[in-house]
Amino acid sequence: MRKSEYARAVADEFGDVYGRVLTRDVVLPALGNVSADDAIARGDDPRDVWLALCEAQDVPPARRHGAGLREPRR
Template sequence: MKLSEFQIAVDREFGSGYGGVVVNDLVLASLGGRTAREALAAGVRPREVWFALCEATDVPEGRRHGAGRPMPGESRGGSGR
């Protein structure tokens, strides 16, 4: 998962506004007590951070894998909305 795919996945799952709150404020014990933003800045792979966010927020298993990839007919530029 690329960082851009991570951001798409967060926006799709939580919405762009709340997604920012989750990434910036939610402390993830599985990532050493860091927020997602801190973990990414420290070099933790986006996929690992994504799965930690999913676990901490009870995202259903079916929405965890393949998240962040463009949907059919969706362009890579912009938000796709």
Template sequence: MRISDFWRLMDDEFGAGYSRVLGSSLVLAGVGGKTAVEALASGRGPREVWLAICDVQDVPPERRLGRDIKPAAG
């Protein structure tokens, strides 16, 4: 997972504004007591950080891969 994918998942799940608040203020035990922004900056993988957020925020397993995007009709 790339960092851009991480932020897309965050925006999809929590909204563009609130995802940035969570990313910079929610301390995650699953990544060493750091915020998502700090964990990513220190080299933690975006997938690991995303799953830590999902655990703390009780994101259901069926939404942890992001929302389904229907293919364009062609």
């Protein structure tokens, strides 16, 4: 997962404004008790950050995988 796909997944799942609040303020135990923004800034894999955020926010597993990908071109 690229950073752009991560950002798209966050916006799609949580909305633009609330997604930014979550990534800034929610502490993710799976990543050592840092926020998603801090984890991305320190170089963590965006996929790991996405999955940790999903776990912390109880996103159903069916909506975690494949998130952030654009619709295929026709």
